[in-house]
Amino acid sequence: MGGVLQHRFRLAARQGYRNTDLLPRRDRRASTLARAMDRFPLTRAAALERLERFVPKAAGAYAARRNLVDPQGDHRNVSRLSATLRRRLIGEDEVVRTVLAAHRFDKCEKFVAEVFWRTYWKGWLEQRPQLWTSYLAECESLPVTPQVHAAMDGRTGIDAFDHWARELTETGYLHNWARMQVASIWIFTLGLPWQLGAQWFLDRLIDADPASNTLSWRWVAGLHTAGKTYLADADRIAAMTGGRFRPAGLAESAAVPEASPMPGRTPLPATQEIDPSQPTMVLITPEDCSLETVLPQLDVRAVAVADGMARNGWDRTALGDAAARASGHWQCPAAAGDIVALALRHDCKQIVTGLAPAGPVASELAALRKRLGERGVRLVEHQRDWDRQCWPHCGKGFFNLKSQIPGLLRSLDLLVKTAPNRTGESLGKDCYTM
Numbered sequence: 001m002g003g004v005l006q007h008r009f010r011l012a013a014r015q016g017y018r019n020t021d022l023l024p025r026r027d028r029r030a031s032t033l034a035r036a037m038d039r040f041p042l043t044r045a046a047a048l049e050r051l052e053r054f055v056p057k058a059a060g061a062y063a064a065r066r067n068l069v070d071p072q073g074d075h076r077n078v079s080r081l082s083a084t085l086r087r088r089l090i091g092e093d094e095v096v097r098t099v100l101a102a103h104r105f106d107k108c109e110k111f112v113a114e115v116f117w118r119t120y121w122k123g124w125l126e127q128r129p130q131l132w133t134s135y136l137a138e139c140e141s142l143p144v145t146p147q148v149h150a151a152m153d154g155r156t157g158i159d160a161f162d163h164w165a166r167e168l169t170e171t172g173y174l175h176n177w178a179r180m181q182v183a184s185i186w187i188f189t190l191g192l193p194w195q196l197g198a199q200w201f202l203d204r205l206i207d208a209d210p211a212s213n214t215l216s217w218r219w220v221a222g223l224h225t226a227g228k229t230y231l232a233d234a235d236r237i238a239a240m241t242g243g244r245f246r247p248a249g250l251a252e253s254a255a256v257p258e259a260s261p262m263p264g265r266t267p268l269p270a271t272q273e274i275d276p277s278q279p280t281m282v283l284i285t286p287e288d289c290s291l292e293t294v295l296p297q298l299d300v301r302a303v304a305v306a307d308g309m310a311r312n313g314w315d316r317t318a319l320g321d322a323a324a325r326a327s328g329h330w331q332c333p334a335a336a337g338d339i340v341a342l343a344l345r346h347d348c349k350q351i352v353t354g355l356a357p358a359g360p361v362a363s364e365l366a367a368l369r370k371r372l373g374e375r376g377v378r379l380v381e382h383q384r385d386w387d388r389q390c391w392p393h394c395g396k397g398f399f400n401l402k403s404q405i406p407g408l409l410r411s412l413d414l415l416v417k418t419a420p421n422r423t424g425e426s427l428g429k430d431c432y433t434m
Helices: 003-015 030-039 044-057 060-065 082-086 092-100 105-126 130-141 146-153 159-171 176-189 194-204 210-221 234-240 313-330 339-345 360-374 385-393 398-402 405-411 428-432
Strands: 279-284 299-305 334-336 350-354 378-382
Touching (some): 044 313, 092 385, 105 385, 105 405, 130 194, 146 194, 176 194, 385 405
Parallel strands (some): 350 378
């Protein structure tokens, strides 16, 4: 790959993601955005509708079929709510509560656990944010070779890998099980740096999340759970794709890449207190697009949209939907532009936004907090109860968090005690069957 593109890749790595303007032109087609948004809702209303349609499948059907990769690319074996949850158009608690209103926990445990996996990655990285900054530095220093370019374009000669690489480019999505295979082949068969593969996914996935993406690639490489690698297997790929693919020449062994020592855990951020007496501006970022559902009573004078923190058209669609809802909820104008100037224009002494975990938005908010402080305006990041209760259990392996799920469901008041489910079966006390 030429020196100009190499420079652009490094510049984007410093930003925490690659701007879509830096991608090859054919990867920026409007059809990619439209196709992805048709399958993966990016408004709250569409997300709630998708959730309602998925609920009947959230128990046995999901557990039995979730790893099967739909050869038509419709991905009907999974919820297709990941892009929605990534931007919190709906919250994890809303999803879990809705599913548990229809199914006993022991029937839908697999799906509920998958929701908690997303939380686990975020809570784990939040206690080791140095991994995010070191990952960005490594992306900046690694050469983007012709082999990397060929892999991203789907020109390796490995049928399954090439198909999934093209699907990612054309649709903005890959089934989670396919992501694991792609990552494994990238690292162990093609011998490419995991960091550049993670950056590739972060650029192009509609549900790209700094924590889930970075740590999942590290997990495949054997860097998350020390020495435990994930090796793609041709027979397994054939089984999960209905025989469509059986790639030849896959690596038969997996050597863990060299890496810096694992950093120690750091304390989770302290809860920031919102002052309800202060004139307030609500700031909507791609990290939380349904603040009107969780914030307390406030004297809200304006709503600001952090359009500069959007990395693609998908983010901008979600932000537009969030801005319209927030403006209607607080009966005040919503605007984009210079956030400091907007706060001063409306005489706001406090800006409230959703907590941004480790990632590009967190870096942007840190810089904004400094600018606001110089003008006497506080920036407060609101932490949802879901994160506040779950993250303390995310510092070790996932099963440490998993063992806490029953108690967390109770403390978050997500268990329906008496309502019948959609099949007419009374849950009663059995809803607590873990």
